[in-house]
Amino acid sequence: MSSPNAEPSCAPAVEEVAQLLVARGWTAAAAESLTGGLLCSSLARGPDAAAWFRGGLVAYASDVKHGVLGVPEGPVVNEPAARHMARGIAAMLSAHCAVAVTGAGGPNGQDGAEPGTVCFAWRIGDDELARTEHFPGSAEEVCAQTCQLAVVTLRDLLRAVR
DSSP states (O other): OOOGGGSOOOHHHHHHHHHHHHHHTOOEEEEESTTTTHHHHHHHTSTTHHHHEEEEEEOOSHHHHHHHHOOOSSOOSSHHHHHHHHHHHHHHTTOSEEEEEEEEOSSSOBTTBOTTEEEEEEEETTEEEEEEEEOOSOHHHHHHHHHHHHHHHHHHHHHHOO
16 A cells, blocks of 8 residues: 555646746656656656657666666666766657656665665756755655656756756
């Protein structure tokens, strides 16, 4: 049974992301790991998603991150890996912007990262931002918080584009 806090509450942010992208004639893509499709699903449910959401990739296994998204061999729970994931999916799907998440949702850690550690990357054009967060809670709650932050930050970055 899932916790009431496990559902992503990013719908308002997705709506604004959609508006900002459509207004510019831009597209977005996503590469995700620990969220297992939740991020792409949230974006795909946005208004007029066919006009702006190019798609995404659930790269759950490390070898998929390495082989498909161009993440260098080695640990995948870090900001450089997230940046490579964002670059890889933007190039693969010809998207103007991309968001990528990789981490240790729990209950176990990965690559020396504690459960709840999530690395994010956002790419708009050639500009990139990456950050790492540590979320409390169950794996479901970590995934929901991850989706929320991924979309809200994408919205904020798009707002700042002049």
